[in-house]
Amino acid sequence: MKFPAVQREKWLVLLTFLHMWIGSSNGCLYPGGDYEFKLKLDKNVIPALAGCAQIPCAYSAPMRTHSGRLVWFSGSPDFPISPRDMERKDGLLRPLASILEECSIVLWDFSGHERVEEYGVMLEWGTNETHVYDERVAVSYSAAKLNISLHSEVLEAGKRTIIICSLPDLCLNSDPIVTWKGLNSKQLRRLRFPREMETYLMYSEQLFYTPVPEDHQAEITCEATFGKNLSASATMTLTVHSHPQILNSSTCSLKQDLLTCVCVSQGVPLPDVHWPLQNNIDFNTVVSSDGHITVRSTFTMKVVDLTSISSPVCVSRNPLGQTNMTLPLNMDEVLEEPEGDGQSKNDLES
Ligand SMILES: *[C@@H]1O[C@H](CO)[C@@H](O)[C@H](O)[C@H]1NC(C)=O
Ligand SMILES: *[C@@H]1O[C@H](CO)[C@@H](O)[C@H](O)[C@H]1NC(C)=O
Ligand SMILES: *[C@@H]1O[C@H](CO)[C@@H](O)[C@H](O)[C@H]1NC(C)=O
Numbered sequence: 484m485k486f487p488a489v490q491r492e493k494w495l496v497l498l499t500f501l502h503m504w505i506g507s508s509n510g511c512l513y514p515g516g517d518y519e520f521k522l523k524l525d526k527n528v529i530p531a532l533a534g535c536a537q538i539p540c541a542y543s544a545p546m547r548t549h550s551g552r553l554v555w556f557s558g559s560p561d562f563p564i565s566p567r568d569m570e571r572k573d574g575l576l577r578p579l580a581s582i583l584e585e586c587s588i589v590l591w592d593f594s595g596h597e598r599v600e601e602y603g604v605m606l607e608w609g610t611n612e613t614h615v616y617d618e619r620v621a622v623s624y625s626a627a628k629l630n631i632s633l634h635s636e637v638l639e640a641g642k643r644t645i646i647i648c649s650l651p652d653l654c655l656n657s658d659p660i661v662t663w664k665g666l667n668s669k670q671l672r673r674l675r676f677p678r679e680m681e682t683y684l685m686y687s688e689q690l691f692y693t694p695v696p697e698d699h700q701a702e703i704t705c706e707a708t709f710g711k712n713l714s715a716s717a718t719m720t721l722t723v724h725s726h727p728q729i730l731n732s733s734t735c736s737l738k739q740d741l742l743t744c745v746c747v748s749q750g751v752p753l754p755d756v757h758w759p760l761q762n763n764i765d766f767n768t769v770v771s772s773d774g775h776i777t778v779r780s781t782f783t784m785k786v787v788d789l790t791s792i793s794s795p796v797c798v799s800r801n802p803l804g805q806t807n808m809t810l811p812l813n814m815d816e817v818l819e820e821p822e823g824d825g826q827s828k829n830d831l832e833s
């Protein structure tokens with residue numbers, strides 16, 4: 484809507500009068516007086532949230548500037564903040580003297596680095612006129628804290644647990660997206676818990692997960708992207724206890740008169756592997772382990788009478804339980820297999 488110059492003048496006079504009347508009724512503006520340049524920044528230093536800074540602000544300015552434009556700048560007036568990087572947000576500053584108008588903003592954080600930046604405000608009006616307010620506010624940005632935690636420190640394979648990833652103080656409207664990495668099982672169900680507080684967002688995600696034995700000492704990571712161009716991640720190492728298991732690669736073989744049995748077992752804590760031989764004589768056991776989840780026990784003994792061999796049993800035990808396996812006896816070594824015939828390797832007996 485355009486007004487002819489005269490009519491606009493009238494409007495201005497009316498507006499001025501109205502302002503004066505409102506101002507004086509609050510005892511802030513005396514008749515014929517005018518506003519002063521005043522700026523109120525709630526604090527000197529403001530900690531940023533993850534993704535943005537919220538700066539409470541209120542100002543006043545003389546009537547002649549009323550068509551002016553308020554400009555936020557970073558560091559000095561030469562570096563105005565682009566409108567793309569900020570948003571006006573009312574309600575951050577409680578009402579003060581009625582002469583003050585709110586100029587609070589939300590400033591997006593695009594880099595997520597730890598740093599302190601200073602901001603100020605100026606008013607531009609008329610053709611070239613500006614007023615730079617003296618007050619400055621500093622914002623301290625810090626890297627977003629993402630927290631990954633478990634309900635219990637020690638997990639058990641096969642038992643469902645809850646893994647939590649949380650971002651405690653996110654900027655509102657920062658649309659967090661969490662991804663999980665490093666888990667061996669695909670069995671998972673996730674629940675999201677966004678909680679909008681007055682000026683920030685508390686976000687957490689719960690993962691219902693059933694660990695597999697291979698998850699022991701796995702590094703799992705929860706990664707979040709949020710705000711404008713930001714991301715954060717947290718990593719933890721899982722401790723997964725599991726029942727002892729005897730692997731199928733466990734076997735016995737006979738070479739001339741030497742019986743060699745290998746029992747490969749997995750479990751956490753590392754299982755204790757032994758051979759409950761019936762009536763035993765001379766035998767020799769060597770135990771080795773990857774120090775992680777696998778134990779390998781090898782025993783060798785001289786066989787005097789082939790008919791006296793009974794199928795060896797390997798027993799594996801840890802605090803979670805025990806298991807045993809009757810090992811297959813691989814006889815090929817005594818059978819003088821013909822060269823090039825690899826098939827006879829599969830001859831098993833037990
Ligand atoms: C987005 O983040 C990357 C990595 O932190 C940075 O290099 C890039 O400059 C950022 N983009 C914008 C538009 O700030
Ligand atoms: C406004 O500023 C520009 C450059 O800063 C200058 O060239 C111009 O003369 C100024 N105009 C007035 C009316 O002051
Ligand atoms: C993560 O959250 C847990 C439980 O809420 C808390 O005890 C721990 O201190 C937090 N860790 C970090 C780095 O914030």
Ligand SMILES: *[C@@H]1O[C@H](CO)[C@@H](O)[C@H](O)[C@H]1NC(C)=O
Pocket residue numbers: 728729730731
């Ligand atoms: C051993 O092999 C059998 C048959 O291939 C399989 O069913 C079983 O799950 C295996 N056991 C282990 C401990 O890998």
Ligand SMILES: *[C@@H]1O[C@H](CO)[C@@H](O)[C@H](O)[C@H]1NC(C)=O
Pocket residue numbers: 759796798806807808
């Ligand atoms: C092997 O396991 C079976 C069943 O769990 C049990 O009955 C048996 O006593 C065990 N044998 C040995 C030698 O531990």
